[in-house]
Amino acid sequence: MARYLYALGRFAARRRWWVLGIWIVLLAATVTVSITSGGKLNNDFTVPGTESQDVVTVLNEKLPAQGGASTQVVFATHGSAKVTDPDVMAAIAGTVTAFKGVPQVAEVIDPYQAKTIAPDGQVALSGVQYTAQAGQVEESTLDALRAAARTAEQAGVEVEYGGAVYPGLQMTIPESPEIFGLLAAFLILLITFGALVAAGLPIVTALIGVAIGVTGITALAALVDVPTVATSLALMLGLSCGIDYALFILSRHRNNLMQRMPIEESIGVALGTAGSAVVFAAVTVIVALCGLAVVGIPFLTVMGLTAAGAVLIAMLVALTLLPALLGFAGHTVTRFLPTPLRPGHNEKVARTAAIAPRYTGGHAWGRFVTRFRVPLLIGGVVLLGVAAMPVATMEFGLPSGGSLPTSSTARRAYDLISHSFGPGYNGPLIAVIDTSHATPDAVQTIAMGIQGELDVATVVPAAQANDTVLLQIIPGSGPNDSETASLVQAIRDHRESIEGSTGATFLIGGATAANIDTSQRLGDALPLFLAVVVGLAMVLLTLAFRTILVPITSIIGFVGSVFAALGIQVAVFQWGWGADLLGVVPGETLSFLPIIVLAIIFGLSSDYQIFVVSRIKEEHTGTGDARLAVENGIALSARVVTAAALIMFGVFAAFITVDNPILKPLAFTLAIGVLLDAFVVRLTLIPAVMAVIGNRIWYHPKWFDRYVPDFDVEGNQLVTTGR
CATH class of the missing domain: 3.30.70.1320 (Multidrug efflux transporter AcrB pore domain like)
Structure with a gap:
């Protein structure tokens, strides 16, 4: 594979205008299709094969007026005013009548006829039943519902909405998380490379890949139901993976240039070495995300496939567009920014990393790990174990009005209903x-x-x-x-x-029963999915490293980092530790969060495992000394893996600021998981284990040579057999 990627890199650099043109045309095509397709995202979380879904089928057939989604409408008065006052009754009655004329409305509950008036006389509970399911209720319908409520509002009545769909449900994800994530990534790249062009190229390629991926998802929404959060998940993964993949290849290319390798040759070698690791890393993430299909829940399958598509595009961009842009950039990627306080510092750091890595901080860390391998192993295992302990109290659920901040109309409706009627009226x-x-x-x-x-x-x-x-x-x-x-x-x-x-x-x-059924189905599927992920990890990492012990240590580390991240999530989002600081409403663990986190952290942990261990194996092939290989391998990979992990963390952490009950816990857990896996597991525990086991870590049975193909992730063939 290394030789094919080497040839691809040289071709993309040589035919850079053609490669750039193809990607520009592809971007323009996806944007055009996205705009003209009319695709819309939705929040229709249906789970076929459950009793609650059977109820929907029966209602659509027997009682079609009751088969669609519904909105709870809460009318509230304050002070001495009552909803039973004649003028207030007239205003609410007028609003109820206006509701009946809204498109897609099948039935409206009159609170006075239904006698859903609170004992204190200050809250009346109405309901609107639609002819369509939640995902098919038009935004214009909800806007018309809000407009119809003005009659009551003008009479001084507070009107709030809840239920499966309601005005304001489609929360627009602000652009600030992407901007903050990109700024953090650019700053980290600038510190890592010390050169403006080198810092900017991964951002440019990642943005192009994300633009194609996100617009492609919008176009796909015209054909299938795509949950709203799928775009945000694809955006997070597309940005972080796109930047990281470009970072790994560009870092290798820069080192080659500083070793006086010709530009085109340097690009080819970078793709044949770091590019091989990128391919394995990306394929691992893609396979893990596609594995979400084994759960058998459509919206989760679509989320996994769209996110996998975003990662695939990020990989293709890194393997083709990036080499083309590196061809355009030439030696400008080694044109360092001036440092007045420390003249020549950026260039000195870069050249030391490329030519004499034994003098870098990474090598010092490698020596520290090999020297104190046993205490670090014990300390790391204890840290992950303590962090994972809250998982034992994990309680699953899907977001309700009570999960939202008080700025949301659904939360205000939830509180009014709970106080005036009882909490059960929020989820009949x-x-x-x-x-x-x-x-x-x-x-x-x-x-x-x-x-x-x-x-x-x-x-x-x-x-x-x-x-x-x-x-x-x-x-x-x-x-x-x-x-x-x-x-x-x-x-x-x-x-x-x-x-x-x-x-x-x-x-x-009913909606509450559907949420319970979904949580139950996801909980039942979790062991199966974990088994599938572990099996995939064994196969892929065995193919990558042609050994048995490396995949086993990787899997144990992955399980430790995932459960530790989930434990910290429970402490924050269920127990409420630091909830005020993060703007979290403590409640339950999102029912599909563990499965998504398992898939993504598995893929990302395999990324860092491949990038770190491939350099260690490359050094071991040359020296035959296991501990020295660990030190040198960390020296060659620590700086770039640290930058990649911090970028990934920055992108995920930026989305924690979004007041979305699905996106916030997901982004938080992924951010924590990346930090733990990169720094505690991949740069500490795995090297410590390799130092303890020694040369036996690379043991494989003799039949490996006959039956297991050698994909040459390290690119040794480029050196030993020529190019």
């Missing part, structure tokens, strides 16, 4: 009863049976059509409380006894 369950073969008292019997379950506040009829009856079940606890999940399970477990001899059958669903 529904029972769909088939009465086609039922006795006359079947519905009443089932309702009484459900009412008798622990934690049921009330059961009320909601709708009826022919042989189908809909009951609304109000739990005594909130939508993300463990008691509500237990209630759903209890009703389903006691189904036969509740149905009795009535001849009727029922299903339990």
